[in-house]
Amino acid sequence: MSVTVTPTKPVLPQPGSAPISVAELDQVDRALIDASASGPVLFFYTTAITWLLAATVFGFISSMKMHSPEFLGGWSFLTYGRIWPAYIDTLTYGWACPAGMGTLIWLMVRLCRVSLRKPALLVFGGIFWNIGVTVGVVNILLGVNSGHALLEFPSSASAILFIAYSLIAIWGVAVFENRRPGPVYVSLWYLVGALFWFPWLYGAANLMLTVLHVRGVMQSIVVAWFGANFIGLWMGAIGLASVYYFIPKVTGRPVASYYLASIGFWSFALFYPWLGGAHLAGSPVPVWMPTMGIAASIMSVVTLATVFVNFAMTMRGSYNMIYHSPTIRFTFYGAVAFIVTGLVNMIGSFRSVDRLTHFTEFGAGELHLGVYAFFSMAMFGAIYYIAPRLVGCEWLSATMIRLHFWASAYGIGLLICMMLFGGLAHGSAMDNTGQPFESVIEMGQPYMRGQTVAWIVLIIGHAFFTINFLLMILRFGKPAGQPTLFAPMEGEPH
Amino acid sequence: MKTFPAIFTGIFATFALGWAGAVMIPQFQLGGLQPQVDEEMGDIYPINVGGVTDQGRRVYASEGCFYCHSQQVRGKFDGSDIERGWGGRRTVARDYIYDDPIFLGSMRKGPDLANAGARTTKPESFYRELYDPRGAVPGSTMPSYRYLFTKRKISGQRSVDALDLAGPDAPEPGYEIVPTGEAKALVGYLLSLDRNHALKEVPQEAKKK
Numbered sequence: 283m284s285v286t287v288t289p290t291k292p293v294l295p296q297p298g299s300a301p302i303s304v305a306e307l308d309q310v311d312r313a314l315i316d317a318s319a320s321g322p323v324l325f326f327y328t329t330a331i332t333w334l335l336a337a338t339v340f341g342f343i344s345s346m347k348m349h350s351p352e353f354l355g356g357w358s359f360l361t362y363g364r365i366w367p368a369y370i371d372t373l374t375y376g377w378a379c380p381a382g383m384g385t386l387i388w389l390m391v392r393l394c395r396v397s398l399r400k401p402a403l404l405v406f407g408g409i410f411w412n413i414g415v416t417v418g419v420v421n422i423l424l425g426v427n428s429g430h431a432l433l434e435f436p437s438s439a440s441a442i443l444f445i446a447y448s449l450i451a452i453w454g455v456a457v458f459e460n461r462r463p464g465p466v467y468v469s470l471w472y473l474v475g476a477l478f479w480f481p482w483l484y485g486a487a488n489l490m491l492t493v494l495h496v497r498g499v500m501q502s503i504v505v506a507w508f509g510a511n512f513i514g515l516w517m518g519a520i521g522l523a524s525v526y527y528f529i530p531k532v533t534g535r536p537v538a539s540y541y542l543a544s545i546g547f548w549s550f551a552l553f554y555p556w557l558g559g560a561h562l563a564g565s566p567v568p569v570w571m572p573t574m575g576i577a578a579s580i581m582s583v584v585t586l587a588t589v590f591v592n593f594a595m596t597m598r599g600s601y602n603m604i605y606h607s608p609t610i611r612f613t614f615y616g617a618v619a620f621i622v623t624g625l626v627n628m629i630g631s632f633r634s635v636d637r638l639t640h641f642t643e644f645g646a647g648e649l650h651l652g653v654y655a656f657f658s659m660a661m662f663g664a665i666y667y668i669a670p671r672l673v674g675c676e677w678l679s680a681t682m683i684r685l686h687f688w689a690s691a692y693g694i695g696l697l698i699c700m701m702l703f704g705g706l707a708h709g710s711a712m713d714n715t716g717q718p719f720e721s722v723i724e725m726g727q728p729y730m731r732g733q734t735v736a737w738i739v740l741i742i743g744h745a746f747f748t749i750n751f752l753l754m755i756l757r758f759g760k761p762a763g764q765p766t767l768f769a770p771m772e773g774e775p776h
Numbered sequence: 777m778k779t780f781p782a783i784f785t786g787i788f789a790t791f792a793l794g795w796a797g798a799v800m801i802p803q804f805q806l807g808g809l810q811p812q813v814d815e816e817m818g819d820i821y822p823i824n825v826g827g828v829t830d831q832g833r834r835v836y837a838s839e840g841c842f843y844c845h846s847q848q849v850r851g852k853f854d855g856s857d858i859e860r861g862w863g864g865r866r867t868v869a870r871d872y873i874y875d876d877p878i879f880l881g882s883m884r885k886g887p888d889l890a891n892a893g894a895r896t897t898k899p900e901s902f903y904r905e906l907y908d909p910r911g912a913v914p915g916s917t918m919p920s921y922r923y924l925f926t927k928r929k930i931s932g933q934r935s936v937d938a939l940d941l942a943g944p945d946a947p948e949p950g951y952e953i954v955p956t957g958e959a960k961a962l963v964g965y966l967l968s969l970d971r972n973h974a975l976k977e978v979p980q981e982a983k984k985k
Contacts, residue, residue, distance in 0.1 A: 348885070351909070351917050358923040363840020429837035429877030458780065466783065474780075475787045482791065486799070491877075498872035500806055502880045507798045515791075551787060555794025564854035565880055566868045568805060574797065637855055641846050641884035712884060715859040719887055720915050726885075730917075 311395070318397035319388050320672035322404035324755070326384030327665055329412050331751055333376025336419075338744045340369035342737040348730040359423040367434045368422045370649075374432065374512070375443070376415045378653055380408065381661040382520040383450055386473055388668050389527055390454055393470050394461030403453050410446030414439045430491060430505045432512060437492045444485055451477045468543040472523035475551060476516055483511050499567050503558075510558030513649065514627075517657040518554060521616060522589070524664045528613045529596055532667070533603050538595030546588035553578045553585065560631035564640055572633075579624075579631040586624040593617050606767045608683045612663030615691060619655035626651060626702065638713055643729070644705025647698050654694045662690065662747070670754060670765070677766040678759040682750040684768055689743025697736035704729030809873050812975055821973040824874040832965025835958045837877060839921065846881030847890040847969070861895075862888040864972045865979070871971045886918055894970040902963040903939055903955055911945070924959035927951055 346353045347362045354360045391398045398404075418435030421427075427434045435443070454477040458470070487508035490496050496504060530537050537543055559575025593614075597603075603610040627648055630639055639645070666683065670676045677683060704726055711722040753759060760766060813820050836842065849863030857863060867890055872878050881888075896902060904911070907925055909918035925939070930952050937960070938952040947953055955963070 347919065348917060351919050355920055356922070361839060361919045361921070363843055363919070364838075366843050367840055425838035427837045427840060429833075429842065429879065431882065466780075471783055471787075474783060478784070478787055479791055482795070486795065490799070490803075495876075496803060496807060498806070498809065498875055498878055499869045499880070500803055501876075501878045503802045503806075504799060507795075511794075548786065548790070551790035552793070555791055556798055559798055561882070564848075564850040566848060566866070566871065567802070568869075571798070571802060633854070640850075640855070641882065643883070645882050708884075712860075713856050715856045719860070720913065723885065723917060724915050 312392070315391050315395065315397055316388075316671050318399075318401070319391050322398070322401050322408065323384045323388045323668065324672055325405055325408050326380045326387070327669060327751075328755065329408065330377050330380035330384065330661075331748055333372050333380070333415065334744055335748060337369055337372040337377055338737075338741055340365055340372055342734070342741060344369050345730070345733040345737050348733065349727050358425065364423050364425065364427070367427060367431075368419050370432065371422065371434055372415070372419055374653060375418065375435075376412075378517060378657055378661070380411060381665070382476075382517060382657070383408070383411075385524050385661060385664040385668065386454070386476065386520055387450075388664075388672075389469055389523055390457050390473055393467050393473075393527070394457050395464075396457060396460050396462065398457075400453065400456075403449050407446045407449035407453070410442055410449070414442035414446055417442065428491070430501065432509045433487060433491065433505060437488065440484070440488045440492075444481065444488070447480055447484065451481055467527075468537060468540065468547065469523040469526045471547050472519040472526070475547075476519035476523070479511070479519070480516050483508060483516065499565070502565065503562065503567060503571065506558040506561045507555075508558070510561065511555055513652040513657075514557050515550075515554045517652065518550065518620070521620065521657045521660040522550070524660045525593070525613055525617045525620070528609055528663060528667060529593055529617070532607050532610045532613075533597060533600035535596055535600060538592050538598075542588045542592045546585050546592065549581070549584040549588070553581045557582065557627065557631075560627070560636070561645070563631070563633055563636040572631075576631045576633070579628045582624055583628065586621050589617070590621050606769050608677075608680075608687065608766070608768060609663045609667040611687055611768070612659050612666060615687075616656050616658075616660030616663060619651060619659060623648070623651040623656050638709030639705050640709070641712070642705035642708040643701040643726075644709065647701030647705060650694065650698050650701060655698060659690065659694075662686070665751075669751065670759070673754055673757065673759075675754055675757045676760040676764060677750055678753045679750055680766050680768055682746045683766065686743045686747040686750070689739050689746070693736050693739035693743055696739065697733055700729045700732040700736060704732070806869055809870055811873065812870060821975070822871060822874055822971075825968055828961050828964040829968045831958075831961035832963070832968075833875075833877070835924075835962040836879065836965055839962075841889075842879040842881045844883050844885035844918070845879075845887070845889045846884055847879045847888065848881065849888065849890050849971070857888060860888075863891045865975075867971050868975060868978050870975060870977065886916075889966065889969055890971050892969040893967040894972055897967070899937070899963045899967060900940070902966050903937070903959065906959060906962070907939055907953070908941075908945055921959070924962070925953050925955050927953050 343354060343360060344362060344366045347365070351362070358364075387398070387404060414435070418439035421436050421439065422434055426436050428436065433440070454473070458474060487504055490504045491501060526537065526543070556574055556578035559571045559573075560579050562575065563572040565572070597614070604614055629635055630644060630648060666677065707729065708722065708726045711717050711725050712719075811820050811822055849857045849865065849867045851866035852858060858866070901912075905913065905918070906921040909916040909920055927947050928951065930950055934952055935954050938954050941947070941953060
């Protein structure tokens, strides 16, 4: 997939004209940096959105199968046990990771204030990544599954993904080393963390499962550690970096407290790697492991509180921006969802709750809170800001952005509610031994139908998003310079 | 926090701590777990069966059975698994040392299968449920795995594995529905699932009457 891009040409001052101001220089500087990054970033975004569409189709099919098992029942490659992991892996590795990497690349060059050099390295990384995801998903559909949740891909695909990510990480470290002197903004801490953590996380998990070949419940322990870090730490870091960048950027107000931001970051780095243990409650592992996970999930309230206070203080007086700016509206939804995710994870980790929810949809609800309500919404917000600056053409239709927002917000909200409350209901019924198992399943059916309704709403949202993105890439949008807003606003745009 | 080494050291140290605590210490604690050997009785548990069980486990993974079926019995404090008749005792780490990959599972859209082979001992019952889940259990939401079976012409004797089907599912006369090698391996694996063997680290929890 190739994207032809003509980046915005910076307006250079004519010789003999008045000396240019610092603000104008800054603008030229930013335009040059954006122009240098446009190829790789748009490549990542375009592939990510393609996978998002695939995930939408897979997710819809798997939700149909939960209440109508004969739906498309004749084909082996569409059986629930294959389409569900294909959906989850497409959503995480296909959509979320490349969308996050595109945002990471752009934030890195903007915050380090350097032009992107060696874009080929990144494009190669992006191509490899997409080959890896394709190989992995096709294998799952053909019936090759490692048996480990979120690590289903065969080792060939995992190796390709690891190489692809290494190219991006090497590039990222080089950019950070060459950054222009000055204070390191809080988003950069998260980005450097994300760049460094992922290869360790993905490499160690795959090495332990395939090369060192740990046995028995150790596999479950590695998988729980990987899953929690993949979503909580890696997506968490990139999502928070994006939120920390765009809320101050678009509202035009600096982050309220660097001190709080610092506490937030280090508590995040310290506690989030332990969260996986909470998913092992009641499992045949030593009791101290889930206990550590529960303790970490309680301690993560520190992170949630600092993030909440900081964003609330930064947004104070600018809440009307949610009404005007698509970027702020999506980003704010993501920031709120980050806090909700943390609280739901904490409540779900308590043993009295986990006893009910451990073997239910509740876990899928937590996953969708993190991957979609928080991370994907933050990435949509970033794409709405970044992509037009790289293409040199604004979004054609504010109505389509609005429809995308409401469909995504309500669709994912409904999906998550169905999963969380359906999980609680399913778990309570299962705990009640007087209720036969068949009636437990029957009781859960309305929640499954509700998930399908949510998917139909999400399909609408993703369709509008994709159409709007395609039109912009093909330069059918409005001329650059005037951001597409929901409602016109006075003064400084964006 | 303003310089690269300082940030990087912190990023490295916090993650290393989590990795050591959540992965490496468990590996030291559990990585060397051995089967229980009762020398007097000459009894070893668990046993690495291998063969068709390993093939069946791969089918179980590739069809994604573990996305809806768990294989773990929790103790009375953690759930009602024992009261539901899914096992006589809670399962412990030693039960799984030869499970590769392990399928503890995180979902019960279907019943727990930790002791599936102890509850259902006839292969026909598994074949029937895999071929026609709603015929075997009304209201089941399990997919039908008809693609793991083939229809073939009866030549001479009817196959011992052939499914006894009636009504619209029944093949035309002279034909029979038989499980493929994959279905046979899967059912062989399911029949092998029995984790009720006594272990010294877990007392048999008396079943509530």
